[in-house]
Amino acid sequence: MKKYLSYTAVAALSLAFAGEAMATEWNVSLWGKRRAFTEHVEKLAELVSEKTNGEFTLNISYGGLSNEKENLDGISIGAFEMAQFCAGYHADKNPSLTVLELPFLGVETLEQETALSLALYDHPAVQADLGRWNATLLMPSPMPQYNFVGSGDAPTTPEEFSGMSVRALGGIGDAMKAVGAVPTSMSATEVRQAMDSGVVKAVSFAPHAHMSFGTIESASWWTGNLNPGTVNCPVVANTDALNALSDAEREALLGSIDEALTHYIDYYQNETMKAWGPALEERGIEVISFDEDSLKAFKDIAAGPAAASWIESNTARGLPAQELYDFVTGKLGEIKGGS
Incomplete structure (x- = not known):
C-alpha cells in the first residue's frame, strides 16, 4: 500500500528546502595557516554569521582553493567569492596597489597603514585597476615594516648586503637592489625551504610571518630597525558575488569591516609582538641595529630612485602614476598630522 505525506508534512519540507536555498555561503581563499595576518578575515566571518543568524557564512580555506x-x-573567474593576496606577488596584475609598497614611505604604525590603504582603495584609478579582475577591495591586511632574518655573517651596514641573495618583494626588493643585494620574489609558503637550502641567505617578512613560516628556526640574526617598507595585501570580493548579496547580507559584510580591522590590529599588537621578542631570545638570534647615518644613506640611495622608476614605468602602462604617488604621500602627511 502506498503511503503519502500529509499536506502539512510536504509544506514543512518545502519550507525547509526554501530556507536552505536562501542561505548564502561564500568560499574564501587564504593560505598558510590561521595567524595574525588572517585574523581580520576570521573575525569578519564570525561577525557576518552572527549578524545574519548563520544565513550568510564565509567558508575559509587555507590553501585548499588556490x-x-x-x-x-x-x-x-568566480572560482571563489573572497580572497586575500599580496600586490607584490604579481605587480603586473595590480600595479596601482604597488605604490604602497615603495620603500621608505614613512608609515609608522598599523593604524596609519590601515588608513592609508583604505584611502587608496577608494581612488577611482585603483578601483578601475582591480575592476579588470572583477574584484572589489574590501580591506587591507596592515603589517608593520618588514625586516630581515638571515644566516651567516650578520650585516652591520646596509651596504654589507651587497651580493647577498634575499627574499624581498616589490619596493623592498628595489631598495635591496640599490645596496647591491640580489632580491628574489617567492611566496611565503616557499620561503622556509629556500632559506634552509641556501637559495636565499636572508628573508624579509613582518614578525608574524617569520614565526608562522619558520624562518627564525634557521636564522642567526634579525635587522631590528632597517625598516625598508612593507607589502600591501588586500582582501577582495568577487564583484558579481558582492552585487548579488541582499541588502541585509551586504550590510552585514561591509558593516563589519571596521570591527574586523580593529580586532586585527589589537591582535597583532597584543599577541604577535608580545611573542616576537621571546621568540628571538629563545633561539639566540642577534638583533642588528643600524646607526642613523647608515639608515639615512640607505634611504637616500633607495627611496627617490625607486619612486621615480615606479612613476615612469606605471605611467607607461597607462596609470596616473604621478597622481597616485602624490595622493599617497599627501594622504600619509594628513594622517600623520592628525594622529
Whole structure:
C-alpha cells in the first residue's frame, strides 16, 4: 500500500528546502595557516554569521582553493567569492596597489597603514585597476615594516648586503637592489625551504610571518630597525558575488569591516609582538641595529630612485602614476598630522 505525506508534512519540507536555498555561503581563499595576518578575515566571518543568524557564512580555506599567487585569477573567474593576496606577488596584475609598497614611505604604525590603504582603495584609478579582475577591495591586511632574518655573517651596514641573495618583494626588493643585494620574489609558503637550502641567505617578512613560516628556526640574526617598507595585501570580493548579496547580507559584510580591522590590529599588537621578542631570545638570534647615518644613506640611495622608476614605468602602462604617488604621500602627511 502506498503511503503519502500529509499536506502539512510536504509544506514543512518545502519550507525547509526554501530556507536552505536562501542561505548564502561564500568560499574564501587564504593560505598558510590561521595567524595574525588572517585574523581580520576570521573575525569578519564570525561577525557576518552572527549578524545574519548563520544565513550568510564565509567558508575559509587555507590553501585548499588556490595557490596564493593565483587568488586574484580565481576571483576574476568566480572560482571563489573572497580572497586575500599580496600586490607584490604579481605587480603586473595590480600595479596601482604597488605604490604602497615603495620603500621608505614613512608609515609608522598599523593604524596609519590601515588608513592609508583604505584611502587608496577608494581612488577611482585603483578601483578601475582591480575592476579588470572583477574584484572589489574590501580591506587591507596592515603589517608593520618588514625586516630581515638571515644566516651567516650578520650585516652591520646596509651596504654589507651587497651580493647577498634575499627574499624581498616589490619596493623592498628595489631598495635591496640599490645596496647591491640580489632580491628574489617567492611566496611565503616557499620561503622556509629556500632559506634552509641556501637559495636565499636572508628573508624579509613582518614578525608574524617569520614565526608562522619558520624562518627564525634557521636564522642567526634579525635587522631590528632597517625598516625598508612593507607589502600591501588586500582582501577582495568577487564583484558579481558582492552585487548579488541582499541588502541585509551586504550590510552585514561591509558593516563589519571596521570591527574586523580593529580586532586585527589589537591582535597583532597584543599577541604577535608580545611573542616576537621571546621568540628571538629563545633561539639566540642577534638583533642588528643600524646607526642613523647608515639608515639615512640607505634611504637616500633607495627611496627617490625607486619612486621615480615606479612613476615612469606605471605611467607607461597607462596609470596616473604621478597622481597616485602624490595622493599617497599627501594622504600619509594628513594622517600623520592628525594622529
